[in-house]
Amino acid sequence: MTSMDWFLMALQGLIVIFFIFLGVRAGGIGLGLWGGVGTLILVFLFGLEPGEPPVSAMLIIIAVISAAAAMQAAGGIDYMVQIASSALRARPKALNFVAPYVSYLLTILTGTGNTFFSIIPVINEVAYANKIRPERALAGSSVASALGITSSPVAAATATLLPLVEVYGYDLIDVLLITIPASIIGILPMAFIMARHGKDLDDDVEYQRRLASGEVSPPAPPAEIVLSPFAKRSVAIFLLGVAAICVFGLFEGLRPTVEAEGGGVEPMSITPLIQMFMLSAAALILLLCHVKANDVASSPIFRSGMVAMIALFGIAWMADTFIANNEDAIVELLGGIAENFPFMIAVAIFAVAALTTSQSAATRTMVPLGLALGIGAGYMIAMWTAVVGVLFLPANGTQIAAAEADTTGTTTLGKRVVDHSFQLPLQVCWIATALAGIVIAWLFFGDPAPAAPVTTTPVP
Amino acid sequence: MRSGWLVAAGIAAGLVVLLGVVALIGGDDDRGETVSAQEWADNVCGTVLVWRGEMESIVDGVRSAGGSGTSGSESGAESPQGESGSVRTGLEQALLATETMVEGVSRAGIPDTPNGQDAADGLSGWADGAVDEIERAQDALGEETDSTSDELEQLADGVGTIVEVYASGGQAVADASVEDPELLTALAQSATCENLKEEASS
Numbered sequence: 001m002t003s004m005d006w007f008l009m010a011l012q013g014l015i016v017i018f019f020i021f022l023g024v025r026a027g028g029i030g031l032g033l034w035g036g037v038g039t040l041i042l043v044f045l046f047g048l049e050p051g052e053p054p055v056s057a058m059l060i061i062i063a064v065i066s067a068a069a070a071m072q073a074a075g076g077i078d079y080m081v082q083i084a085s086s087a088l089r090a091r092p093k094a095l096n097f098v099a100p101y102v103s104y105l106l107t108i109l110t111g112t113g114n115t116f117f118s119i120i121p122v123i124n125e126v127a128y129a130n131k132i133r134p135e136r137a138l139a140g141s142s143v144a145s146a147l148g149i150t151s152s153p154v155a156a157a158t159a160t161l162l163p164l165v166e167v168y169g170y171d172l173i174d175v176l177l178i179t180i181p182a183s184i185i186g187i188l189p190m191a192f193i194m195a196r197h198g199k200d201l202d203d204d205v206e207y208q209r210r211l212a213s214g215e216v217s218p219p220a221p222p223a224e225i226v227l228s229p230f231a232k233r234s235v236a237i238f239l240l241g242v243a244a245i246c247v248f249g250l251f252e253g254l255r256p257t258v259e260a261e262g263g264g265v266e267p268m269s270i271t272p273l274i275q276m277f278m279l280s281a282a283a284l285i286l287l288l289c290h291v292k293a294n295d296v297a298s299s300p301i302f303r304s305g306m307v308a309m310i311a312l313f314g315i316a317w318m319a320d321t322f323i324a325n326n327e328d329a330i331v332e333l334l335g336g337i338a339e340n341f342p343f344m345i346a347v348a349i350f351a352v353a354a355l356t357t358s359q360s361a362a363t364r365t366m367v368p369l370g371l372a373l374g375i376g377a378g379y380m381i382a383m384w385t386a387v388v389g390v391l392f393l394p395a396n397g398t399q400i401a402a403a404e405a406d407t408t409g410t411t412t413l414g415k416r417v418v419d420h421s422f423q424l425p426l427q428v429c430w431i432a433t434a435l436a437g438i439v440i441a442w443l444f445f446g447d448p449a450p451a452a453p454v455t456t457t458p459v460p
Numbered sequence: 461m462r463s464g465w466l467v468a469a470g471i472a473a474g475l476v477v478l479l480g481v482v483a484l485i486g487g488d489d490d491r492g493e494t495v496s497a498q499e500w501a502d503n504v505c506g507t508v509l510v511w512r513g514e515m516e517s518i519v520d521g522v523r524s525a526g527g528s529g530t531s532g533s534e535s536g537a538e539s540p541q542g543e544s545g546s547v548r549t550g551l552e553q554a555l556l557a558t559e560t561m562v563e564g565v566s567r568a569g570i571p572d573t574p575n576g577q578d579a580a581d582g583l584s585g586w587a588d589g590a591v592d593e594i595e596r597a598q599d600a601l602g603e604e605t606d607s608t609s610d611e612l613e614q615l616a617d618g619v620g621t622i623v624e625v626y627a628s629g630g631q632a633v634a635d636a637s638v639e640d641p642e643l644l645t646a647l648a649q650s651a652t653c654e655n656l657k658e659e660a661s662s
Binding site: 163164167168169193196197328331332335339342343344345346347364365368369371372373374375376379383424427428431432434435438442 | 463467470471474475477478479480481482483485488489490503506507509510511513514517552553556557560561563564567651652655
């Protein structure tokens, strides 16, 4: 690449950041609208080919939000809030620890962070009903959910990693034996810090402003919530839908088969199954819980979900347009840094994931480099968890949906692009997880790859 | 405010610890140094195996993109332009993967056997040649063509280069060691090299 190419790429990157900046300042669908303008400029001014809008993620949001909104219209969210509040009665703040681990588990079982959309409203409502700053539970859970990808046997990123480390004798079980304990350890300090992060709702200026202006109603004490007659039934249907997704996510053999690209058949992807199960759950709630379709569309969850979808549409489209046209240069740049300074490999994995917003791309490009640099495969697996860096910029669907769901205004996408609510838990979590993974790889797996040289005599 | 600074300092300290730990565990660079034949065999076979895995996925990607274009789909690869995009991307990815492999082969050092230097040079020569081949194919793909048939020929050459370079990977390690019985023994005793042999013959 010439200097001019690098200059143009930097300029395009600055434009992307500028429009994310404008979008987060505008808030709500503003994020999507400014993302659309950014895409327009990248295509018309710089001649870039338009990237792919995140159609799958958008459709999943529609399906999941339809089910969650139907459950809310049937009073199911109130019931879940009551149950969760009752379970957490002695220690409501335990939500800050429980929610991230539940989100993490959900991703492990389904192999996609998109299932986290289904519990965002529940976490938010439970936190608010217990007067817990929703940001604490929501931001930590978003990060834990993204981290779950590296612990999932059915995730695409894991499938990308596996052939690379199998060469060095690490199979799927070995990978999970490193990533799962490391992640469980890594989530803990994150949840601990998040449980103390930010002001309590009573002292939060933005929340108090919203409360005073009537934008948000004061939290109803869980004990005083009057349940609708079909609340429990709607929760049962919703949870059945989620359980079905988990079962079909984990056991590929149960899925219907489709024609494979290279001939033969293969199990259907989990993405359309999530959409089918969630839409079906929503339909069953309408049918069996006597909910009117119009009530679903006018529920707060539906509104915030649709706003999140539009926001994701524009911002992710702009990001993909930039990335699709510059991915190789980004990888070359960061790969070059790691090649010259191998100790930077974990940071390079994080940075590639952040700049390409793709865990699979970061895996595909940076793990082979780390292995070629002579870093043990066990250690590379530990550092691979840094692909959670996809949350570095506020352009991910779960981040946008979480910020939109939190009506108290504590969960934000920031004012200066990187100062969003998810940054603190992200930084704590990825560093702690990578360190824990390295220790696990060292203690229990050793380093079977490059042994110490027998002789190190320089060749004349 | 104070706790905010404390957390920031904690994160910075954690990052420094992580960098320090990675510096301790990582980066085994034996470039230009002699190493045991066994270590050399393990390292180069591992590097070439990882590279083969990457190339296999690139070849699959290019082939499936070539056949998955659907009419009316803007992003489909049915047209020469669409297929050109997927071949170009494939070549870029192949170049990146091969450059990584070259780095791995260089870092593996020189086996401490009578013909170790020749074996290391032979393998490096093949790896560098693979990079040159891919770069040549990239340049050819960038040239203007007079007709669609010329463009299709260019594409076929591009795909052919990726496949040829990929196919040569398994044999290259064996060829480099053929005149060195000690190295051949090391290759035979290396589980990674056995894997490579099986992969290459399948």
